[in-house]
Amino acid sequence: MSQIPVSIAYGSARPLSLSIDPARLRLNFVPPPAVAGLTEKLDELLEQPLEFPALRQAIVPGDRVALVLDQRVPQGEQVLSSVVRLLTSHGVEAGDILVLQPADLRGQRARDPRGALAPEAARDVQWATHDPTIEDGAAYLASTAGGERIYLSKKLLDSDVMVILGATTFDPVLGYRGTGSALYPGLSTTEALRKSMGQGHDELGPDDSRPIRQMIDEIQWLAGLQFVVQVIPGAGGMAGGVFAGSADAVFREARAALGAAWKIAAGERAEMVIVSVDEPASRQTWFEIGAALDVARRLVSKDGRIILLSQIQAPLSEGMEILREAHKPRDALKPLRERQPADLIPATQIAQALDWANVYLLSRLPGDTVEDLCIVPLNDIAEVERLVEQAEDVTVVGAAHHVSVTAS
Structure with missing residues (x-):
């Protein structure tokens, strides 16, 4: 044979x-292959997003824009470049754009994600990684329905427009990582990080209900999150798919695509x-x-x-x-x-x-x-x-x- x-x-x-x-x-x-023509695909999605108007219609000149770039987004620099290019071509000053990254529990040194930006944008776009140990680095947002007081990065809350650039992946604690998990707990306090830690749920599948994921979804609503870009992984650390639009619609479609590509019986x-x-x-x-x-x-x-x-x-x-x-x-x-x-x-x-x-x-x-x-x-x-x-x-x-x- x-x-x-x-x-x-x-x-x-x-x-x-x-x-x-x-x-x-x-x-x-x-593993599924990398998506072909990522930049062109993303440009189309930013103009015709899922259940949301074109991103350019959500901004006006003078807006201070926070781009929350989650850690370890496949081809994250390329995704960031596409979004910054759209913003600056529709009246947003590069100096009014902040690329904000959540704290990374993996302990790796943060790498400047602005390498793919045009030279002028790379010079003027701001970049910061949230440090939860700074006492006044987070401000009160609201309380959840369960009474949990939520604090998020002051830099984020000071912005006029918030866009999340993240990855939708399986997660042993959350079930799925994506959308609002870029905000919480990574852009919150050390206490929030501590409360969110766990050894995972061995008996649960990713689609089973999890209280921490439900709280994250509530926090993104409290924060007024509307527009997101999500990437699912492909082979070799590349992007296997990209989605843009309203948070709920994108998370739904990204989860479905992730499951089709990466679940095995x-x-x-x-x-x-x-x-x-x-x-x-x-x-x-x-x-x-x-x-x-x-x-x-x-x-x-x-x-x-x-x-x-x-x-x-x-x-x-x-x-x-x-x-x-x-x-x-x-x-x-x-x-x-x-x-x-x-x-x-x-x-x-x-x-x-x-x-x-x-x-x-x-x-x-x-x-x-x-x-x-x-x-x-x-x-x-x-x-x-x-x-x-x-x-x-x-x-x-x-x-x-x-x-x-x-x-x-």
Whole structure:
């Protein structure tokens, strides 16, 4: 019987190419391609958005515009450039535009997103990352129906027009990240960030009701959010789709497109699951590693083998240090809950995967660092190929950090 060719991209390395007997290959999930002509597509959407007038009709010369650019939006610089170009061509001064980014729990240093702007705009457009530790950096917005007092960035509340440029993705706590989750808790206070943390809801699917997501939707209404741009991921860290218009309509359409592109049914578990993180190496964090291993855990048999292809080189963060110090991965779960580190979610996901299966990692980390986490380090592709040859059956999921596994 002829072999099935399988190609798995990870980081900036050459994709891993395998040939697997079709009788042994349970699933080969291929990530959706990047959207073609992103700039042209977005220009059309800004002129003919979903359930909203053209964006140019919502602005007047002299408006102070806050563009809330969420962290890690696929091709975010390109999206920002299109929106700034439209604003400045319809009377908004570049100096009256603020690009405001929420606090990033991943601990990565913020990168100036203005690199794709025209030179004059890049010089004059303002850029700030919200710091929730600054005492007077947030002001009172309103109270929710449940009595929660909500504070948001003063810079945001001082603007005349607010537009969110974000990504709609699966999220273990929210179900779906997108639209108003760029506002809260990342543009609020340290107390809001603390209250919003959690280890995720293992028993819930992304479409199940979650109180924190409902509160975020209420906050975006209280803030008067109307126009948003949302991107769903595609292969290689690129945009797989883009949507613009009213917050509710865009979130509805983006969620549907995300599900069609990135949901997979669990099916029968495989003895070996190969997953990858295909973001550029510089953007790989423990959050992507945790998300990919969480997907693999839901697809692999108990005590089976998970192979994770990555190029991560990030140091161990607080939660990962807790995992490293634990006698067994399961023993890390309680101290993680108690100490609530910023990387609570990925550390929990990794601990749960290690408790369920044997994990092998191809990365740019030192081998002893990987071993300290109870993970088997892989030095090269040849080791991966040997492991695959030994497997009874195999499931392959490229770009697994974007995937949601649903019950079959």
